[in-house]
Amino acid sequence: MEAEAIKQALHDKGFTFAMIGEALSINSNVVSGVCYRRTTSKQVAEAVAKALGKPVTDVFPDVESYQRARLPRGRDRAAKQAELLQLLAS
Structure with a gap:
């Protein structure tokens, strides 16, 4: 999904970047940066995807x-x- 589509989908569900940031105890700019692909954070991406009710691979396929x-x-x-130790012992 493109950043504006993510933002709109969050809005449709009653969420904002700021709300996700607060929930994760991070600045909303970090959430925005992840959605606009300026930075990466799997934790933030997973939170955004959960808020949208979608797999992270659907929201951030790129x-x-x-x-x-x-x-x-x-x-x-x-x-x-x-398990590895047992495999190597065989």
Whole structure:
């Protein structure tokens, strides 16, 4: 989606860049920068997409870094590490 379409779709749902910024404890300029493709932030892109009720890949299909799955963290990372160790031991 283009930035103006994102802005309009958010407006249609009763949201603004400022509201998303406040929810994430960041400046609304960061939200605007992500939507206008001046900067990237997967956290912001995911928040915008959630507010729109769409997958991040539909809202930002042109931003490759948002298309990749996140690496596992915490317990999931520990489980993947154990899986890797078992594979390497075989």
